[in-house]
Amino acid sequence: MIRVLVAKPGLDGHDRGAKVIARALRDAGMEVVYTGLHQTPEQIVDAALQEDVDVLALSILSGAHPTLVPRIMELVRSNHMDDMLVLLGGIIPDDDVESMEQAGVARVFGPGTDTQDIVQYIRERVSEHE
Amino acid sequence: MNEVDGLVSRILEREKRAIARGLTWVERDSEDGKALVRALFPLAGKAHIVGITGAPGVGKSTLVNSLTLELRRRGARVGILAVDPSSPFSGGAILGDRIRMQESVMDDGVFMRSLASRGHLGGLSRATFGAVTLMDAAGFDVILIETVGAGQSEVEIMQLAHSTMVVLAPGLGDDIQAIKAGILEIGQIFVVNKADRDGADHTARAIRGMLTLGMQHLDWFPPIVKTVAEHGEGLGELIGSLEKHREYLSQSGELALIRDGQTAHVIQLAMEDWVDREFRRVKAGAGWDALRQQVASGARDAAEVALEMLRSLTEGDNNGS
Numbered sequence: 001m002i003r004v005l006v007a008k009p010g011l012d013g014h015d016r017g018a019k020v021i022a023r024a025l026r027d028a029g030m031e032v033v034y035t036g037l038h039q040t041p042e043q044i045v046d047a048a049l050q051e052d053v054d055v056l057a058l059s060i061l062s063g064a065h066p067t068l069v070p071r072i073m074e075l076v077r078s079n080h081m082d083d084m085l086v087l088l089g090g091i092i093p094d095d096d097v098e099s100m101e102q103a104g105v106a107r108v109f110g111p112g113t114d115t116q117d118i119v120q121y122i123r124e125r126v127s128e129h130e
Numbered sequence: 131m132n133e134v135d136g137l138v139s140r141i142l143e144r145e146k147r148a149i150a151r152g153l154t155w156v157e158r159d160s161e162d163g164k165a166l167v168r169a170l171f172p173l174a175g176k177a178h179i180v181g182i183t184g185a186p187g188v189g190k191s192t193l194v195n196s197l198t199l200e201l202r203r204r205g206a207r208v209g210i211l212a213v214d215p216s217s218p219f220s221g222g223a224i225l226g227d228r229i230r231m232q233e234s235v236m237d238d239g240v241f242m243r244s245l246a247s248r249g250h251l252g253g254l255s256r257a258t259f260g261a262v263t264l265m266d267a268a269g270f271d272v273i274l275i276e277t278v279g280a281g282q283s284e285v286e287i288m289q290l291a292h293s294t295m296v297v298l299a300p301g302l303g304d305d306i307q308a309i310k311a312g313i314l315e316i317g318q319i320f321v322v323n324k325a326d327r328d329g330a331d332h333t334a335r336a337i338r339g340m341l342t343l344g345m346q347h348l349d350w351f352p353p354i355v356k357t358v359a360e361h362g363e364g365l366g367e368l369i370g371s372l373e374k375h376r377e378y379l380s381q382s383g384e385l386a387l388i389r390d391g392q393t394a395h396v397i398q399l400a401m402e403d404w405v406d407r408e409f410r411r412v413k414a415g416a417g418w419d420a421l422r423q424q425v426a427s428g429a430r431d432a433a434e435v436a437l438e439m440l441r442s443l444t445e446g447d448n449n450g451s
């Protein structure tokens with residue numbers, strides 16, 4: 001059973017996109033922990049730790065990813081959770097993809113990504129791990 | 131030290147990551163997960179296990195959050211398990227109870243885990259029993275289990291709890307729903323949440339009316355507590371009722387009986403697991419086809435064959451390990 005935490009760090013005003021992803025993953029047979037809006041990096045990593053998820057899927061629309069994502073990845077490493085797959089979606093300019101991947105994000109999914117691509121990507125990567 | 135022993139000692143040191151990983155093993159019901167529960171069981175038995183059930187939307191998660199904050203203020207360490215249904219179509223689930231628990235779960239004295247019901251018969255209550263045992267051994271003083279209380283497995287989970295609270299809210303026609311679901315019988319404490327809304331007194335009276343219908347003879351008459359979970363109101367009284375119920379269980383000897391029952395359960399599970407495993411081995415082995423045919427043709431009785439298998443297995447065990 002693949003377990004995923006769908007999390008929304010920062011101050012985004014709505015979570016429609018995150019909910020669409022959560023439902024798509026559920027419909028693909030995954031267990032999705034959803035924690036709602038306005039999560040701090042500390043809350044997100046702590047939830048991922050307690051829930052022992054295979055995948056952390058972050059959704060950020062606000063443009064705050066250059067500060068939020070490195071902080072989240074720092075907490076992931078200091079908690080020795082490097083085996084967790086971290087994905088990023090929302091509104092991430094093409095120019096930022098490389099720096100996000102350097103920070104430790106496995107894959108950035110831009111707006112308009114087919115949810116089935118995310119499902120397939122997770123399936124491939126998580127079965128590699130287990 | 132093998133992997134299970136290693137995890138046991140880290141869990142006893144209350145290492146969060148070890149608790150989380152242990153819960154994953156327990157949920158998967160792997161051999162390691164089973165061994166872990168057996169190893170931790172003797173170290174458990176101190177926590178107060180509290181079930182919280184009721185229809186979706188009555189405020190159970192919000193109540194768990196404010197109850198946890200109040201228990202923390204009083205110095206108790208709190209473990210939380212929240213069970214949500216798996217989709218019967220995909221097998222997946224959305225586990226959203228954490229949304230309402232954000233205030234309480236960041237504290238190091240709190241550990242919260244979301245569980246999906248995963249649909250298999252008896253599997254949920256088994257996983258929950260393992261999860262409760264693990265949290266209990268890890269030193270959590272109170273373990274709160276939230277379920278929607280609809281299916282058979284959820285009722286089984288509530289039987290795991292020392293004290294079960296049934297949560298209702300005014301204006302949802304819940305009084306009627308409660309009887310239908312047979313939920314009245316499993317509650318030792320009734321909570322009318324959303325008492326800030328009209329109709330809370332009416333709901334409380336309706337519950338009292340139904341309870342008096344055949345419970346006067348009981349030693350424990352369920353109290354009815356009004357709360358506003360969203361603002362933390364009524365929590366002192368609720369914790370008072372929980373403590374009184376725990377005291378009642380202890381005085382009446384029921385608490386010891388529950389532990390006895392759980393011990394029997396652990397032994398039974400171990401036996402079933404052992405038989406399961408050995409049977410799979412016999413089926414994969416040489417003489418199986420011949421045995422199967424003898425039973426199919428009526429040459430030998432199935433029970434006689436089974437007994438012979440069990441005997442040879444126990445002999446094998448004495449010689450071997």
Ligand SMILES: Nc1nc2c(ncn2[C@@H]2O[C@H](COP(=O)(O)OP(=O)(O)O)[C@@H](O)[C@H]2O)c(=O)[nH]1
Pocket residue numbers: 184185186187188189190191192193230323324325326327357358359360361
């Ligand atoms: N008015 C009012 N609303 C509440 C109270 N407690 C919870 N709620 C709201 O009820 C809704 C459902 O709460 P939740 O805890 O998720 O219910 P659950 O499905 O039983 O776990 C949420 O919108 C809460 O904010 C309360 O005491 N008063």
Ligand SMILES: [Mg+2]
Pocket residue numbers: 190191192226227276
């Ligand atoms: Mg809930």
